[in-house]
Amino acid sequence: MADAHATRETTVTASDGVRLHVTEVGPPGAALTLVFVHGFCMTADAWHFQRRDLADLGRTVCYDQRAHGRSDPSDAEHCTIAQLADDLHRVLDDRVPTGPVVLIGHSMGGMTVLGLAETHPELFGDRIIAVALLSTSAGELTRLAFGLPAAVTAAARRVLPGVAVGMRHAPSLLERIRWRGSGVSRALTRRVGFGSTQVPEPVVDALEEMIASTPIPVVGAFLPTLLDHDRLAAAAALRDVPTLLLVGDADVMTPLEHSRTLAKALPKAELWVEKGAGHAVILERPHKVSARIRELVARARPARRTFPHRTKLTLRIPKAARAGKRAQAHRVPTPR
Numbered sequence: 034m035a036d037a038h039a040t041r042e043t044t045v046t047a048s049d050g051v052r053l054h055v056t057e058v059g060p061p062g063a064a065l066t067l068v069f070v071h072g073f074c075m076t077a078d079a080w081h082f083q084r085r086d087l088a089d090l091g092r093t094v095c096y097d098q099r100a101h102g103r104s105d106p107s108d109a110e111h112c113t114i115a116q117l118a119d120d121l122h123r124v125l126d127d128r129v130p131t132g133p134v135v136l137i138g139h140s141m142g143g144m145t146v147l148g149l150a151e152t153h154p155e156l157f158g159d160r161i162i163a164v165a166l167l168s169t170s171a172g173e174l175t176r177l178a179f180g181l182p183a184a185v186t187a188a189a190r191r192v193l194p195g196v197a198v199g200m201r202h203a204p205s206l207l208e209r210i211r212w213r214g215s216g217v218s219r220a221l222t223r224r225v226g227f228g229s230t231q232v233p234e235p236v237v238d239a240l241e242e243m244i245a246s247t248p249i250p251v252v253g254a255f256l257p258t259l260l261d262h263d264r265l266a267a268a269a270a271l272r273d274v275p276t277l278l279l280v281g282d283a284d285v286m287t288p289l290e291h292s293r294t295l296a297k298a299l300p301k302a303e304l305w306v307e308k309g310a311g312h313a314v315i316l317e318r319p320h321k322v323s324a325r326i327r328e329l330v331a332r333a334r335p336a337r338r339t340f341p342h343r344t345k346l347t348l349r350i351p352k353a354a355r356a357g358k359r360a361q362a363h364r365v366p367t368p369r
Contacts, residue, residue, distance in 0.1 A: 038088070045127045047099065047120045049111050054103035055128055058084060059092030065334070066129045067326075069095040070121060072140025072168070073255060074247040076102030078239070079139065082319030083326065090330055094128050098141070100251045102243075112254035114262055117141070118148025125160070133162045135330055139315050140287060141255070143169025147264040154270035163333035165277040165326050168284055168312050170291035171298070172263035218245070228283025228311035236316050268298045275333040276302035277325055281310025281317070303329070 038059060044052040056077055059066075067087060069080040077095035084093050097104040098117060107116075125134065138146040143166040150157055157164070222241040223230075276299055280292040289306060296304040305325050310318050 043128070045096070045120075045124050047116075047123055049107075049116075051099050051105045051107050051111070051120075053096050053099065053105075053120055053124060055094060055096040055124065057092060057094050057128065058088060061092065063091035063132075065091035065133055065135065065330070067091060067093045067135045067137060067330075068121075068125065068129065069093065070136065070138040070142030070145050071095070071098060071101070072142050073259065074101070074244045074252065075140070075240075076243050076246070078102070079243065079313075079315060080137075081239075081316075083137070083315060083323050086320060086323035087326060087330075090327070094124070096124055098145070100254070101247060106251075107254070109250075109254040112251070113258040114141075114144050114148045114264070115152070115258075117145040118152055121145050121149050122153060125156075132160075133334070134160055135163045135165070135326075135333065136161055137165040137167070137326060138169060139167040140169055140312065141259065143167060144171075144259075144262055144264065147171060147267050150270035151264055151267035154267075157270045157274050161274065163275040163277075163329050164271055165279065165329055166292075166295065167277075167279045167322065168281065168287050168292075168314050169295075170262070170287045171265040171268060171295050173291075173294075174262060174287075175260050225286055226311055226313040227317050228281050228309045229317060232317055240313055240316060265294065265298055268295060271299055272301065275329055277305065277329045278302050279305045279307065279314065279322060279325055281307040281312065281314045283309055284312045284314070286312040 041057045043055045043057065045055055046052055054077070067090060069077065069083065071077055071079045077097050080093075080095050084095065087093065099105065099107040099120060100112060121136075136146050136149075138144070146164060146166060147169075218241060219237065222237060222244060223232075226240045227237070278292045278295055278299070280287065280289050282289050292304060292306075296302055303325075307314055307318050307321060315322050
């Protein structure tokens with residue numbers, strides 16, 4: 034008899050034929066399914082800690098967004114938030130055709146959830162009983178300063194469209210620059226990903242390699258849709274759905290003000306701010322994030338007794354873009 038808690042890997046075919054890699058844990062007939070949607074330049078492996086911590090709540094479904102991780106590449110035309118939302122809808126239809134769902138999106142994954150709310154608002158409150166939007170935004174990403182002086186960011190915004198084109202059509206030079214020095218790449222990973230310096234090295238490794246495994250053309254293909262993203266109006270579909278907004282106050286990618294904007298549009302939502310945490314809060318403060326998600330689930334359904342099952346997971350570090358470096362797996366120390 035198959036172990037209901039064993040990890041199962043499948044694929045879902047998107048509307049344009051791209052195959053999305055899906056990982057499931059837990060009994061297919063579980064009373065509740067948690068669907069995790071990862072962010073830009075990350076993979077489903079970013080949910081390592083939450084999948085482990087929340088395994089007792091039901092089934093977990095994680096998938097690699099198109100052109101990320103183990104999913105198929107995508108042409109630039111379909112590297113859009115709208116297409117990602119359609120991909121999520123396909124995953125729900127194929128892997129979770131019935132039963133209540135909790136959607137959990139981080140960064141671009143949260144934008145994907147808002148994209149689904151825009152195209153399928155009828156799902157929220159019926160099939161989708163709760164939503165967690167972590168370190169994300171409803172729009173106005175062109176105003177980001179990344180913690181840099183105003184003059185620097187203003188100049189960067191002027192050249193960004195040309196940079197995006199260069200990333201798609203002439204990636205080799207940028208690829209070499211990206212990994213010219215390991216010290217530079219590590220410092221950049223810490224800068225954009227974390228707020229605290231007390232992050233275990235294997236966790237930094239994991240984020241660094243997820244970023245490294247995302248090809249430069251993919252980065253360039255998604256930049257326009259991230260900058261054009263504007264779905265604050267779509268959040269109206271979540272007004273009567275238990276919603277968690279969680280962000281670190283040291284996030285330089287989707288700063289606190291973006292979650293506050295969503296909170297104004299969703300007065301019933303809970304806004305939780307992690308002091309000192311950066312953009313990759315799901316890796317930096319994983320167990321606090323898991324605790325907030327658990328509380329969200331409790332609000333969304335009547336309390337009932339659960340039977341914890343400790344699922345063994347290994348944080349997978351994907352194959353790096355750097356030549357000669359092999360994929361590794363680490364048992365990760367628990368972050369504080």
